Amino acid sequence: MKSKIMLGTRGSKLAVWQAEWVKARLEGIYKGLTVELLKIKTTGDKILDVPLAKVGGKGLFVKEIEEAMLRGEIDIAVHSMKDVPVAFPPELHLPVICEREDPRDALISNGVKFADLPHGAKIGTSSLRRSCQLLSIRPDLRIVQLRGNLETRFRKLGEKEFDAMILAAAGVKRLGWQERITECISAEISLPAIGQGAIGIECRKDDAETNKMIAALNHDETSICVTAERACLAKLEGGCQVPIAAHAVLDGAHLKMRGLVGSVDGKIILRSEAEGSAADAGAIGLRLAEDLLSKGADRILAEVYGK
Numbered sequence: 001m002k003s004k005i006m007l008g009t010r011g012s013k014l015a016v017w018q019a020e021w022v023k024a025r026l027e028g029i030y031k032g033l034t035v036e037l038l039k040i041k042t043t044g045d046k047i048l049d050v051p052l053a054k055v056g057g058k059g060l061f062v063k064e065i066e067e068a069m070l071r072g073e074i075d076i077a078v079h080s081m082k083d084v085p086v087a088f089p090p091e092l093h094l095p096v097i098c099e100r101e102d103p104r105d106a107l108i109s110n111g112v113k114f115a116d117l118p119h120g121a122k123i124g125t126s127s128l129r130r131s132c133q134l135l136s137i138r139p140d141l142r143i144v145q146l147r148g149n150l151e152t153r154f155r156k157l158g159e160k161e162f163d164a165m166i167l168a169a170a171g172v173k174r175l176g177w178q179e180r181i182t183e184c185i186s187a188e189i190s191l192p193a194i195g196q197g198a199i200g201i202e203c204r205k206d207d208a209e210t211n212k213m214i215a216a217l218n219h220d221e222t223s224i225c226v227t228a229e230r231a232c233l234a235k236l237e238g239g240c241q242v243p244i245a246a247h248a249v250l251d252g253a254h255l256k257m258r259g260l261v262g263s264v265d266g267k268i269i270l271r272s273e274a275e276g277s278a279a280d281a282g283a284i285g286l287r288l289a290e291d292l293l294s295k296g297a298d299r300i301l302a303e304v305y306g307k
Contacts, residue, residue, distance in 0.1 A: 002209055004034045008065045008074035011039035012149040014171045018199050019078045022217065029216050038074055040065050066092060069202065075210050077202040081195030081226055086234040095211055096201035097226050099219035101170035103197035103247060105130060105190045107183045108157060109164035114183060117141070117164060124156065124165035128243040128264055128304065133190045135266025150175065170197035191245035191260055194229040198222050221250050224281045231285030232259055236297060242304050246288065253278050259288045261297035264304060270295045
């Protein structure tokens, strides 16, 4: 067994929390193992003044980390699954998806719930998925681009740059800030991002020993659900920063899935559902995507990408 594993991660507080969580789990399972963290700045961390969809939302938070892995500087990488593209370099793969936290979006405000936000309220979010769904219900809302780590976002709310902000509940809870959440938003209002709340571990395919060691952290139920969601994303050819949502839920051996694609202004929201055996997770996600495409999702996504 290896005595040391190098782990690559982004440097944000949340990313480091996730990496430290994986480190603690692995060191707890394998006595004598040391997991060392290497913080890597990604393109998505550097570009903070432009909406991510405008700079090509695929791989912005993983590219530099994958390059470090290919150079042999790290053995594994820990990612938020909602940031991970569906395509990998040929030498790499994602064999482990850890147990999911709360997948919902969270509203953070000064105590005012979504239904009670005043007319014309300013909402901070960097997500086209979130903004299109909220605008479809409340077209009066003003969406303000919100980038940066969680600490920066909370500071901006405190400085009253906007009335409320929408974040992934999982990240807020993992950092122990759940008391700051005004309301967790139901999937009927804001369907979660693909993979939201789940952590993935990427590794080189030919590193058999490391692959075997990290397999202990895979969570079967989460892996099945996220596999279905990512199959939908792959068919839609979407990145992590486009107005696509899909969320799968496992009930025994039965998988149920909902998905949507929306126009940026929220005036068009295309929805679909699919279900079936958990063993067919990928096929269910594909079927969901095909139904969305038949309804015109490709035209909406082409507009977002400026094609």
